[in-house]
Amino acid sequence: MFDVEERKNYFMALGRINNRNIKDTIDSISNIDGLIINSYWLKSGSIVMEGYFHHNKLQEFSNIILSQIVQAKNINKILLRPVKSIYANIRNSCQNFKNIVISIKYDEFNNARVAQLLKNTDTIAQLIDNYPVNNKFRIILYSNDDLTKYDGINIISREDGIYTTKIEDDFLAILGKKTFESRISWQYSFIYEKMGRIYASFLIPDYRAREYIDMIIASQMEIKRMDLVTIENYSNINEN
Incomplete structure (x- = not known):
């Protein structure tokens, strides 16, 4: 039932x-x-x-x-x-998606190890988990550089530049817990560094995207830092 x-x-x-x-x-x-x-x-x-x-x-x-x-x-x-490519999967989906992109200042992202890795190498991270386990998320790292010199890195394919590790960040953990309680999940999520900020991109089903924005704002309110996160983008991906 x-x-x-x-x-x-x-x-x-x-x-x-x-x-x-x-x-x-x-x-x-x-x-x-x-x-x-x-x-x-x-x-x-x-x-x-x-x-x-x-x-x-x-x-x-x-x-x-x-x-x-x-x-x-x-x-x-x-x-x-x-x-198929991620883009092809999204374009061929019968469901419409919104791309929500947020950014955090580099030095305010809690996981210094991963932040440094993203800044100093040609790497993009993809979240595996929608929700944190013990405040940590598993991530895949796609890189054109050898990441084995960094601590806590597991090799999936050195030849293809694919690795995994875990990250811990207070804001992402709070956001993940709130979205879990509301049963909101993203289709894909990526993390990368650009111009001194850490960006996180979430592809959310269109009909729940506004709720996700509300969760982002509520997460900032919970940690009493309304200036912590900047919403950089809110746009359609594959509107039919």
């Missing part, structure tokens, strides 16, 4: 996954280093997961899937295919 709540532009249905095997399957797949789950949805009584990972993680993914099929038999269908 679901609790259904009517909102301004949509209905929200909340329900708990009571099947432990299904939850374990989702957790096992989600915990593969560098794997990003784009979306979950319900279709004909099944939970559909869509995501992507580097081919170096294919064996780990296959082992988890095989284990779950043998033990729980709760996976009905698997489709593996080359990933």
Whole structure:
């Protein structure tokens, strides 16, 4: 059974996954280093997961899937295919998105290690997690530089310049907790440095974008720093 709540532009249905095997399957797949789950949805009584990972993680993914099929038999269908570009995926989506970009002064971003890395290398970070775990987010780093000299870096593919690490930032943690409580999630999120500021870009479903702006403002109010974050952009991505 679901609790259904009517909102301004949509209905929200909340329900708990009571099947432990299904939850374990989702957790096992989600915990593969560098794997990003784009979306979950319900279709004909099944939970559909869509995501992507580097081919170096294919064996780990296959082992988890095989284990779950043998033990729980709760996976009905698997489709593996080359990933299109992120831009192509967004353009081909049946859902409209807003791009919300915020910035924070370089020296006020809590994670100095990652801030320094973004400033001193040709690197862009992508958030893996919508919401923080123990105030930390997992991120993927795409770089044209060798990042192994930095602490806390895991290698996904040195050849392709893909790494992972974790970041901790007070503002992002508060924002993540607020959006979790409101069940708002982004489709993609990137972090990068430009001209002495740390930028974070969030691609949000259009019908929830204004709520996300409200969460950004509320997060600043909670830490009593209304001047901490600048909203740099609020624009359509793929309006049909």
